[in-house]
Amino acid sequence: MENKAAKAGGKSMGDVLAFRDLTLGYDRHPAVHHLDGVVPEGALLAVCGPNGAGKSTLLKGIVGILPALAGRIECRVPEREVAYLPQAAEIDRTFPIEVFDLVSTGLWRRTGLFGGIGKADRARIEAAIAAVGLEGFEARPIGTLSGGQMQRTLFARLLLQEARLILLDEPFTALDAGTTADLIALIERWNGEGRTVLAVLHDMELVRDHFPQTLLLARETVGWGVTREVLTPANLIEARRMCEAWDDGAPACAPGSPAVERAA
Amino acid sequence: MIYDYLIAPFAEFDFMRRALVGVLALGLGAGPVGVLMMxxxxxxxxxxxxxxILPGAAIGFLAAGLNLFAMTLGGLVAGFAVALGAGAVARATQMKEDAALAAFYLxxxxxxxxLVSLRGSNVDLLHVLFGTVLALDDATLLLITAISSFTLVVxxxxxxxLVLESVDPGFLRSVSRAGAPTxxxxxxxVVLNLVGGFHALGTLLAVGMMMLxxxxxxxxxxxxxxxxxCAVLIACxxxxxxxxxxxxxxxxxxxxIILVAGGAYALSVLFGPVGGLLPRLAPRRHLEA
Structure with missing residues (x-):
């Protein structure tokens, strides 16, 4: 599961995700361009890159919100076993719902649309709320939570989802060190349980300390592999050079011939 | 005395009793639908x-006069066409639902x-516009109560x-495809309740029973x-x-009826403990923790 696995695109049974010449974007303009590679089961992968590099787009593509412009994503985990925490989740904070009820929706896979929430489920929900350090907040309306408490609430819900593949889009933005450390511990616990975690992150220190694998994205792959080898000064500078603006006059990308020299 | 004012009208007149059943049934269905809409x-x-819905009901009225079935059917067809059409456009394209709805209803x-003017008759549409809550016949009453019961079951x-799609639509999308059908x-x-309401209150005022x-x-x-x-209570x-x-x-x-509901709204705006005007202007002392 080193560099080779990421680059070769070879088929191995232990892969959760495979990107095959994947291009994702908006209005035909690519945001992720010709991405190739596989994510092995149990990986703890950080997705890094400058703003506009296509990190969030990639996660949206994986969960299927955004159809691919070209190429494909092979997700070997059933859809219901994928959990996705979007950047600035589109949660209506004014909606009158309590922490307990919001967290309980994490049991969706078991309860579905109509299933009841029994005694055992209530215990699990309370345990999840306790695990993110929110005891005593069960009956609080979500509108009264701070940003950090809200993120802890969402992590409690992720905890209940027990997904095999967990996608986190900038989960620690605007969180203090304490909250970040607590949530990182949860991520490491998930990884220890054999779950695959992809997290979009901007804090390189945090990535170096906690994420063994990194995908450095700047629309195209700049580097993908062991974090220490990917997050080199040279790679970071190359990633930063990426041009954010769309070129309205750009020609159609010819099939089979990657437009720019493929990085990594 | 109190009996004369509050009870006697209903005890003495059959049409008042029918109206009473009608508004209570309407309130029961419109309350929760209104809260979710808000x-x-x-x-x-x-x-x-x-x-x-108005044109649909008017066409039914033109075709068959003050006929419950024709007007209900017309209203339902027009309402569903607009609601489903706008909903489908909003889901399938980049257009937001409010804009799609505006386009469709216009x-x-x-x-x-x-259509009404092609018919060339200046029809008295007051019934459709303002309803006839004091003249509800058995069939209309059955329709209204059936719609309310159906609403509560659904x-x-x-x-x-429904709740999850309102709080966190992204999450619902990620765990289920139930969002769009829901x-x-x-x-x-909403259309059903409006159609139920327009027989009693008229198409335009029926919304008042939901939103106020x-x-x-x-x-x-x-x-x-x-x-x-709370909403059901206030509506009833x-x-x-x-x-x-x-x-x-x-x-x-x-x-x-709608003006009374408007009065309840005014009182709520003034005195409501959750973000009302007076509690905001004269806040109580803050707590220790």
């Missing part, structure tokens, strides 16, 4: 939908006016996805289930008080 930021969508309204079944089912409920109690309830509680109960109370006002002062009953 929380889904669709407060004005109800109004648009009412405009969309087309429906214009089409209705065109809401009970769809409650979880939303369309909810729009259908819901908007009032928002000022009294932060809890969803309590809010729904407005209905009863409105009927009494209309009886004692001899004013039209539909507007009277």
């Amino acid at each position: 929380l889904r930021r669709m407060s004005l969508a109800g109004d648009a939908m009412a405009h969309a 087309v429906s309204l214009a089409l209705g006016v065109l 809401l009970a079944v769809l409650w979880r996805p 939303h369309l089912a909810f729009l259908a409920l 109690p819901a908007a009032s309830a928002r000022f009294w509680t932060r809890e969803l289930t309590v809010m729904v109960g 109370a407005s209905g009863v008080i409105g009927l009494l006002v209309s009886y004692h002062w001899g004013v039209p009953s539909g507007p009277a």
Whole structure:
């Protein structure tokens, strides 16, 4: 599961995700361009890159919100076993719902649309709320939570989802060190349980300390592999050079011939 | 004395008893639907939908006179076409639902006016516009109560996805495909309740029975289930008080009911403990922790 696995695109049974010449974007303009590679089961992968590099787009593509412009994503985990925490989740904070009820929706896979929430489920929900350090907040309306408490609430819900593949889009933005450390511990616990975690992150220190694998994205792959080898000064500078603006006059990308020299 | 004012009108007159049953049934269905519409930021969508239903009901009226079946069918067809069409466009394209709804209801309204004028008759549409809550016959009463019962059953079944789609639509999308069908089912409920309401209150005022109690309830509680109960209570109370006002002062009953609901809204805005005006202007001392 080193560099080779990421680059070769070879088929191995232990892969959760495979990107095959994947291009994702908006209005035909690519945001992720010709991405190739596989994510092995149990990986703890950080997705890094400058703003506009296509990190969030990639996660949206994986969960299927955004159809691919070209190429494909092979997700070997059933859809219901994928959990996705979007950047600035589109949660209506004014909606009158309590922490307990919001967290309980994490049991969706078991309860579905109509299933009841029994005694055992209530215990699990309370345990999840306790695990993110929110005891005593069960009956609080979500509108009264701070940003950090809200993120802890969402992590409690992720905890209940027990997904095999967990996608986190900038989960620690605007969180203090304490909250970040607590949530990182949860991520490491998930990884220890054999779950695959992809997290979009901007804090390189945090990535170096906690994420063994990194995908450095700047629309195209700049580097993908062991974090220490990917997050080199040279790679970071190359990633930063990426041009954010769309070129309205750009020609159609010819099939089979990657437009720019493929990085990594 | 109190008996004379509050009970006697209903005890003595059959049409008042029917009206009473009608408004209570309407309140029961419209309360929860209104709360969900408000929380889904669709407060004005109800109004648009009412405009969309009007031409359908008017065409039914033109075709068959004051015929319950024809008017109901016309209203349902027009309402569903607009609600489902706008919902489908909003889901399938980049267009937001409010814009799609505006486009659809305006087309429906214009089409209705065109059809009515082609017929060349200046029809008295007052019945459709303002309803006839004091002249509800058995069939209409059955229709209204059936719609309310159906609404409550459907809401009970769809409650979880409906709530989740309002709080966190992204999450619902990620765990289930129930979002779109749930939303369309909810729009259908809105149309049904408006059609039920227009026989009693008229197409345009029927929205009032949904939105005013819901908007009032928002000022009294932060809890969803309590809010729904509150809205039902306010809707039913407005209905009863409105009927009494209309009886004692001899004013039209539909507007009277909605005006009473409007009064409840004004009181809620002023005194409601959750973000009301007075509690904000004269806050109590802050707590220690």
